[in-house]
Amino acid sequence: MNTFNRLNALDVTADVPVQANPLLSAAEENGLDRLSVSAQKYMHNLDGQSAVYLDLDTSVDDATLVLNKTHVASMFVAQDGVLLGIISQARLGSRHILKEAQLRGCQRSDLVVSDVMLPLKTLKQISLTDLRTARSGDVLVTMEAHGLDxxxxxxxxxxxxxxxxxxxxxxxxxxxxxxxxxxAEHFNDIVVSVLHHSER
Structure with missing residues (x-):
């Protein structure tokens, strides 16, 4: 049985732009345990020159249409070239959207991506250097430990x-x-979690 290691995940710094991944892909490893292969295999590479972003004021319906038409599961949200969050098809199709509309006293169609995106400041980041020897399982346990999507x-x-x-x-x-x-890092995180998961 494999034992995977948590990587050193740091808070996301402000105003982080995108650049192409400079690390060359390692040769694919074959094996029955797909979590033991190089983490690079399952990383989404970004190219700063051709990256497409959603604006903050894009409606959730338009965001869903863009993601469907471009055949991507998630996309960054930006304003004036500064990345602010990430939105996914899974999030756009979840009950979270309806709850957010209910909390704001509006219809689902009135929501924009800034209302429902995952802010970058709530995520973590790791250095590409750590991925040279990391396995997919290391990344998975790191994300699990921090509760990251x-x-x-x-x-x-x-x-x-x-x-x-x-x-x-x-x-x-x-x-x-x-x-x-x-x-939970603060008591307020516990309160928010309890309110979020309470039955109405």
Missing amino acids: YLLVTAPETGRICGYFDLVELIKVGGRSVNQLRP
């Missing part, structure tokens, strides 16, 4: 985002259940 990867020389991992995809790869509850 996404883990950003930054280039060591510039600190720019060059890729990210999606928890849902890693769960599919690993074929095992994962604790997706975000650990």
